[in-house]
Amino acid sequence: MKLTRRELLKMGFISVAGTVIPLSALEILKPEAFASLKHSKKKRWGFVVDATKCVGCGMCVKACKLENEVPFESNVSRTWVERYVVTKDGDVIIDSPKEARYGFIKNDPQGKKIKDEDIVKGFFVPKLCNQCDKPSCVQVCPVGATYKTEDGVVLVDRTWCIGCGYCVQNCPYGARFFHPVYNTAEKCTFCYHRITKGMKAACVDACAFGARKIGLINDPQSEVHKIINTERVAVLKPEFGNEPQVFYIGLDHIVR
Amino acid sequence: MTHAHGELWTIKELFTYPNEFIYWTVHIAVYPYLTGLVAGAFVLSSLYHVFGKKELKPVAKFSLVFSFALLIMAPQPLLLFHLTQPQRAFNVFFTPHFYSAIAAFGVVFSAYMAIVGAEIWFAYRPFIVEQAHGRKGIMGLLYKTMTLGSYDLSDKALHTDEKIVKILAAIGIPSAAFLHGYVGFIFGSVKTVALWKTPLMPFIFLMSAIISGVALCIATYIVGMKLFKRTICPDTVRSMGKVLAGFIIIAFILESIDIVFHSYTAEEFWGILSVVLFERVAFDMFVVQWGLGMIVPLIMLLLPKVGTLRAFIASALVLNGVFVMRWNVVIGGQSMSKSFAGFMQYKMPIIPYNLETLREGLVAVIFLLVMPFVLLCIFNKILPVFPKRKGITASDIMTHMPLTVTTKTPVEEVADILVSKNISGVPVVDSNKKVVGVLSESDVIFRKEADSLTAKDIMTAPPVTAYADTSLAELRQIMADKHIKRIIITDKEGHAAGIVSRIDVVRAQEMGECQN
Numbered sequence A: 001m002k003l004t005r006r007e008l009l010k011m012g013f014i015s016v017a018g019t020v021i022p023l024s025a026l027e028i029l030k031p032e033a034f035a036s037l038k039h040s041k042k043k044r045w046g047f048v049v050d051a052t053k054c055v056g057c058g059m060c061v062k063a064c065k066l067e068n069e070v071p072f073e074s075n076v077s078r079t080w081v082e083r084y085v086v087t088k089d090g091d092v093i094i095d096s097p098k099e100a101r102y103g104f105i106k107n108d109p110q111g112k113k114i115k116d117e118d119i120v121k122g123f124f125v126p127k128l129c130n131q132c133d134k135p136s137c138v139q140v141c142p143v144g145a146t147y148k149t150e151d152g153v154v155l156v157d158r159t160w161c162i163g164c165g166y167c168v169q170n171c172p173y174g175a176r177f178f179h180p181v182y183n184t185a186e187k188c189t190f191c192y193h194r195i196t197k198g199m200k201a202a203c204v205d206a207c208a209f210g211a212r213k214i215g216l217i218n219d220p221q222s223e224v225h226k227i228i229n230t231e232r233v234a235v236l237k238p239e240f241g242n243e244p245q246v247f248y249i250g251l252d253h254i255v256r
Numbered sequence B: 001m002t003h004a005h006g007e008l009w010t011i012k013e014l015f016t017y018p019n020e021f022i023y024w025t026v027h028i029a030v031y032p033y034l035t036g037l038v039a040g041a042f043v044l045s046s047l048y049h050v051f052g053k054k055e056l057k058p059v060a061k062f063s064l065v066f067s068f069a070l071l072i073m074a075p076q077p078l079l080l081f082h083l084t085q086p087q088r089a090f091n092v093f094f095t096p097h098f099y100s101a102i103a104a105f106g107v108v109f110s111a112y113m114a115i116v117g118a119e120i121w122f123a124y125r126p127f128i129v130e131q132a133h134g135r136k137g138i139m140g141l142l143y144k145t146m147t148l149g150s151y152d153l154s155d156k157a158l159h160t161d162e163k164i165v166k167i168l169a170a171i172g173i174p175s176a177a178f179l180h181g182y183v184g185f186i187f188g189s190v191k192t193v194a195l196w197k198t199p200l201m202p203f204i205f206l207m208s209a210i211i212s213g214v215a216l217c218i219a220t221y222i223v224g225m226k227l228f229k230r231t232i233c234p235d236t237v238r239s240m241g242k243v244l245a246g247f248i249i250i251a252f253i254l255e256s257i258d259i260v261f262h263s264y265t266a267e268e269f270w271g272i273l274s275v276v277l278f279e280r281v282a283f284d285m286f287v288v289q290w291g292l293g294m295i296v297p298l299i300m301l302l303l304p305k306v307g308t309l310r311a312f313i314a315s316a317l318v319l320n321g322v323f324v325m326r327w328n329v330v331i332g333g334q335s336m337s338k339s340f341a342g343f344m345q346y347k348m349p350i351i352p353y354n355l356e357t358l359r360e361g362l363v364a365v366i367f368l369l370v371m372p373f374v375l376l377c378i379f380n381k382i383l384p385v386f387p388k389r390k391g392i393t394a395s396d397i398m399t400h401m402p403l404t405v406t407t408k409t410p411v412e413e414v415a416d417i418l419v420s421k422n423i424s425g426v427p428v429v430d431s432n433k434k435v436v437g438v439l440s441e442s443d444v445i446f447r448k449e450a451d452s453l454t455a456k457d458i459m460t461a462p463p464v465t466a467y468a469d470t471s472l473a474e475l476r477q478i479m480a481d482k483h484i485k486r487i488i489i490t491d492k493e494g495h496a497a498g499i500v501s502r503i504d505v506v507r508a509q510e511m512g513e514c515q516n
């Protein structure tokens, strides 16, 4: 076969264009289009954390790790509890030892001893994935392995994730990590496997103090709907524009 | 106990979120480093191919092939070592999610690869065809395959080749800029990392890319030529040095603007970011990256009379500085906790003790940084990148295909030719096109006055001739011995192939092997 260079060049261009164009067509097959088809569009899962009720027992973390099979002794977790201690001198000491899976049992923030009379303010803040309405984690996934379901929960497809960690970087809340066993991106799912069957998330059930509530934001009957619409609630780091769907009662300005 | 990914090399200080670790490790610094070198090397070769910077000719092919070797290795930090599921890398091709800055990576990368590959092919086509004809066995087969069935070496074809190379090189420049600016965008678009999130990031990355690529070419060229015992062309080194200095200035301005802006606008995160910059990476950033990596080399290159050694040291400093810059951006960026209340330190695993520390540690990095040179050596075996050391011969310096006159040409006409073409001598050929004599200005001026004289009557015969592979020294010897001003170069059949005059010899001695 004899080819002129012009023909060769042409063939080169065609094959490059030929790869690019069908590849862009694939984009139409977004995973979220297939996920949770059975749920109505109006549904939107939301969460309320009443930080004023949290005592730092860590039962939610324990329940979550067991329920969702994140190895209990591993130093990562889908949910965690932070302790904030403000001293007379204006120092803010924050910690979350072992994600609080064993709870806070001593007055030892960051391993320091602080006299009771030196503490002016102290509280706990439970954290979890905010199931953002504009999830920056989903935005950056190169393969669409993480996606938002129609009812507003952000999930990861463990069979498709390539493990680039871009989503982990781009979550402002530190909600994501790599699953120690599966080695793929991992995060809180609001216990999607439970809530879609009428149960509550494991952490919600585990909290004896009613600090965690889950429900449908648009359902007038749900407790989260009532709280969000009648009380003064706040979200974490609104400046990132992620529109978090976990609402906090009693959030302090020092909480990030 | 199962450890979490990232835990083995991260040291946490004060308060960081439990799930925070240094997830993007040294490979994410090596990756932009390599793509940067690709872009820089390519730009250098284009300066010759597109803008015709003559002094850069000796490194044009070399930097082109080198950029290809680097390009092959550029995605490897991600594909081989960084992804926790490397076997799924091709998912990016199956379900690209184009909202992600890295989804188009495969496409951008392959397109660029195609451009560089094609340019190399066109630039080396005459060589490949020659080899395909001349070589036997495996190599012969390889070259035959590489011709892609195109054996046409006519002047017209070669001319077209040259044009195409020029066009590809021209398309290549914006592509190289895009490839690397895009890498900058991957970082610049991460809104959660304060140090990365700046619209300047693509430009900062691009400029540092170019300086690192040019510096690498300077250093490798110098080492390569020394290694193969060939002459380093001072003009070439100086010219590359100028390019390097120019881009250092731009890179420095961009990088400093970024920091000045962060500090002046002092957003919420500035408090902790300034701790990172001015305390935690201060030495790396201000001394190694800016001082030794930019300012010192800039001064070295701007002072007059840049020599080989100075250019080499300046380049090595730049290369080091840019690597440290990549490191500072990637690791420094992550070292500041998203909680704004703590820090993370990265300890690169040096001695591997499991698969994870092997993949993410020093061993892998050394592999990645050495491989481009290995590839360059392999490519050099197939497509020689350094100008040949063959000693200069007549064919390098002669005027090709000189005008000839025949024995029957009237003297008036010969005089006309000498005047109109502004030449001082011309070979005389017989009816078989064989060279039988030579005619110089003096032959014409001092001819006997007679009518209807032809070239044959006044030419100097037999002419002094030599072959195309006659060495420069021999040519000089012949000229001295015979007291002549020009030598006709013939092929084995005695047909005129060229002409070498005294000025050609003088010029060749002057420029040594740098003459092209």
Ligand code: SF4
Pocket: A128, A129, A130, A131, A132, A135, A136, A137, A138, A154, A170, A171, A172, A173, A174, A175, A176, A187, A242
């Ligand atoms: S909190 Fe983080 S992981 Fe969860 S949806 Fe928002 S950005 Fe994604």
Ligand code: SF4
Pocket: A140, A141, A142, A143, A144, A145, A146, A156, A160, A161, A162, A163, A164, A165, A166, A167, A168, A184, A185
């Ligand atoms: S780690 Fe997995 S889910 Fe996250 S961005 Fe990469 S491929 Fe997507």
